Amino acid sequence: MTRQRVAIVGATGYAGAELTAILAHHPCVDLVSLSSGTTSSVPRLSELHSSLSDDDGPVVEPFDLARILAAAPQTVFLATPNELSAEIAPQLLDAGCSVIDLSGAFRLRDAQLYPRWYGFEHPRPALLEQAVYGLTEWCNGELRGARLIANPGCYPTAILLALRPLSYLIDREQTLVCDAKSGVSGAGKRAELAYSFSELAGNFKAYGVGQHRHEPELRERLHIGERTPLVFVPHLLPAVRGILATLHITFMKTMTEQEITNLYREAYGDAPFVHVRPPGQLPELKHVVGTAKAEIGFVLLNGGRRAVVVSVIDNLLKGAASQAVQNFNRLHGFDEKEGLAA
Amino acid sequence: MTRQRVAIVGATGYAGAELTAILAHHPCVDLVSLSSGTTSSVPRLSELHSSLSDDDGPVVEPFDLARILAAAPQTVFLATPNELSAEIAPQLLDAGCSVIDLSGAFRLRDAQLYPRWYGFEHPRPALLEQAVYGLTEWCNGELRGARLIANPGCYPTAILLALRPLSYLIDREQTLVCDAKSGVSGAGKRAELAYSFSELAGNFKAYGVGQHRHEPELRERLHIGERTPLVFVPHLLPAVRGILATLHITFMKTMTEQEITNLYREAYGDAPFVHVRPPGQLPELKHVVGTAKAEIGFVLLNGGRRAVVVSVIDNLLKGAASQAVQNFNRLHGFDEKEGLAA
Amino acid sequence: MTRQRVAIVGATGYAGAELTAILAHHPCVDLVSLSSGTTSSVPRLSELHSSLSDDDGPVVEPFDLARILAAAPQTVFLATPNELSAEIAPQLLDAGCSVIDLSGAFRLRDAQLYPRWYGFEHPRPALLEQAVYGLTEWCNGELRGARLIANPGCYPTAILLALRPLSYLIDREQTLVCDAKSGVSGAGKRAELAYSFSELAGNFKAYGVGQHRHEPELRERLHIGERTPLVFVPHLLPAVRGILATLHITFMKTMTEQEITNLYREAYGDAPFVHVRPPGQLPELKHVVGTAKAEIGFVLLNGGRRAVVVSVIDNLLKGAASQAVQNFNRLHGFDEKEGLAA
């Protein structure tokens, strides 16, 4: 086990700050560069996260790719805006770095989807096929030694972990409803009236129905075409952290609680960060906020033809930073739990 | 227009307090009796609601049916536990009062459902047929002069208002998903750890899946049998007031935004308290909290075969107290908006 | 009683929206002009406040003084930034309007304080003496027919109402501590990261110690010079609305609960919007949020030499909009409670 020289770009956003807090205490990591995703002024390291002091890593700097490369990182985490990731990841790869990207820049396989869903033409379509989609528990050897890892979106992480084990049993003639709710930090650090305390406290709303960029990501990873009825409705909770996804599933055949339990056990029996509850017990947001865990529970309905599955994660951890660290650990052959409280 | 002598039983709960606040300033109401739904000690009138002073009505008293009857009320509002309502409504009717019951005691038509869903044998099944189900906008003449009005549940109010106009177009082979979220006041005034601030702030959860007593109410009022796939999942929001229901609908045929708009306009064009938003615009909780309004919006998906409909109400007002006052106004031939800010 | 033609400038801010909601239903008011305090695009009337519909007044327009004057208002409410108020109030006065200003532009008597505390040279110092400081309960005849009313700041309203009746008994050798806490809406509609939900939920902080512009306002109105020890510390609560001020007082002599109660009774016995609690009972924020009331309570300590006085108001109502309407009512000889639920 060799220590890795690591750079974080975008350390000043919410996910980037969590990532910094984790990696600053990771036993196999030397933080050699911390920078913002913009060129404006940056906070001190101790201002990023309550668990950090100024001695926990290098000074945070405004974005400057040359300076990042000068620090000679071996692995670079990008917690940057989509377009910036798409632009700099290739350069970092060319410089010989491994790249773990927390943005959406390499999550979709089909480059043609980028203009519609992300608002830009993808600059390096060929990389989309090479990128490993880092839903950790569903990766096998492909993370080991990967050059470019696309860390999944927060909603897709919660939803795919719950649906994948049941995937081939879902009746695709029936609408698959993913009714998801996220804490406000999912929107990032935003100086916008719409995300102000006065506008959101005591409020709740659906948003982006039919227009959220996590929908094509879900469809690709579930192998569901645009014609098949998947409905993804995200909502904004009056809470800072966490995602709870309520999944309404119809099965092709009658299922028993034991069968479903078995499918989940096969999938996650050895996964340190995915916990499946006994039948009928649904997890709550607070069970995972502040942790690297996903928790899944289900209730069987209509004599086994339908189920309500509830999946919860901390959007900034399993939905972003801690999953990136799981992927980092697997990439380099470290213990998957290294640096993460299991 | 003759003023009515009015009693409120259960004035000390959240819905009862809202009801008291409305009726204390209703121009056609003389509050002649205010009492709790229990026999324990009671707060002063000014402690019930921030808008009330001790001069706004009679002293609040512990529950005592004889004393209530002695005040000779003409209309009695019951904001009492289900079993107490079921027990005393018949006695009040026998005494010649009109009764508007905010509990679930007379909401279901089928008496056989009570043991399973409410935990008691219904004492007066014959009254279930006589009770008018007071979803105000869907009542016509039957409220005028009604003897017993069953005020709908808070979830059914939000959901039925949104679904009823589209009802005969819904594909009943497809699962009808009612993913609903309520503020904590919906649980009533509860001295329970599960409803404490420390347990709920920053938290979010689904509860009562397949076991909530508003589900049989929904099925009855939508004419959906137990075999037809309706899924009702209530969730608990970290907010005090309001319900937002996200309804996932499949139509039997392709619909246009204009057709749906027309259906809602026909249903609610003249309704002072139901507002339908233009296509694609979804209402938020804060648009209705503190008001007597319901707001409905929708997004059409999949070329018109599916829709996401969002319906919001204040659970304590349109979901309880203000709807009860709408019903009261109609019962006595007052203007439906009397006493209510439209 | 003649109806008044009324204009509101700054209707789109939080206080302006509350003002609009009150005046739209005020029986003596014709709203003839509603405008923003800026020239950027404006929302529909129904978007300003959940209690408003588009029919409740004229269309909201971007700021344009000529257009406002063209509507021939008799009274103009300014819920505008300080400098804009200072600039346009004189022009409105010259045009013959009465002006009720909710900003700080005319709250201080001493023009020389403006550069330091407000950051601009006052353009019309002579008006500072003419302006009536509209702490309603402490005004007598001077509001009747006033040309220019300076509506007090939200913190000073809460603090002065509590301190004024005791003022001449306070030991001025001892520090007078005003430890005040405000909901976030006090900062106005702000598209700033510091006011975002993610930054403020679960947080609490003091701010502006020794630098808040309500401090010179307090000193002037309490006749406390800069040398006398007044400490004013505002804090930001994780709540949307309301101010609670905790006042730590030392008396010059030993006081009894009865004496203090009598002083408050003399001051507010007839005041419809100021309620004083019995000795030892302190009001909470929720007792006044959403109402036009101030509530005051006290605890006597150290055998009567000290007291903790707690004063609560809704910062947007008694601390801004409803107090402005009290002043408006008094200005024109209407009942002080007109348009306001007492």
Add this chain to the structure above:
Amino acid sequence: MTRQRVAIVGATGYAGAELTAILAHHPCVDLVSLSSGTTSSVPRLSELHSSLSDDDGPVVEPFDLARILAAAPQTVFLATPNELSAEIAPQLLDAGCSVIDLSGAFRLRDAQLYPRWYGFEHPRPALLEQAVYGLTEWCNGELRGARLIANPGCYPTAILLALRPLSYLIDREQTLVCDAKSGVSGAGKRAELAYSFSELAGNFKAYGVGQHRHEPELRERLHIGERTPLVFVPHLLPAVRGILATLHITFMKTMTEQEITNLYREAYGDAPFVHVRPPGQLPELKHVVGTAKAEIGFVLLNGGRRAVVVSVIDNLLKGAASQAVQNFNRLHGFDEKEGLAA
């Protein structure tokens, strides 16, 4: 360094759960017994805290002193009600255990204060003198090998850390105001309406003025008699965790920022968990919530005669569990930071 066999009594409360979460991962601790402070049914270990799984320690059991002693613990942490601590601590001491008590049972030196402030006659007054008051940073050798440690109250921890370094400079003729605000978890796990989400969200209040049992604790530890003017006003924040104390101080002489900074530096220059901010910079609740840190900041006023000092801690960590672990580490000669993220 020998590992310690450790028992926790009262593991099911909020502070006890935090303590369990820390000690379960403490490298020098073997958890040999976990029990509730009552005899009613207990949750699984994984239900206590989101960071715990059922494998992290022994099964949680209802309270049973014999069973605890049978596990042969060397150190016992009591996170139990005051009276239970007072009763069982002597028995545990007699059995040879070291006891770290998080309740108030041994915090006061003067046994005569117990009936008035705690409501019971102290059963073992002699132990009050032997108990070490564990405000860690102010202890020297006395923690090493201590038999009985009284962990300070949460408010006193925040307040004493801020005041102690300035103590002999404070003008005791002037009122010393401690205006403190706590998150709701400070009240413990409470099945009471007063602590319900619906009652507290959006609310804020002062409570227990002149009657809070942390006041005599403050007076004793500051050597301030009952006649000297100390005013302690606790408030309840609509937040789950954290205490912010705003301290209003008058000095006996004019002070400079540098002098105060030096005093704090002398006191805490080497303290890993107490951070003092530069002059004029005040800490916020969010800087410490979830951490073992105290942060202190100050603003100098009136030319150096007065100061506002703000002190923040997480009430469940530095105000309870993590300070108890600091004390445990010092007791046994472990590194003070062992088991705690610094």
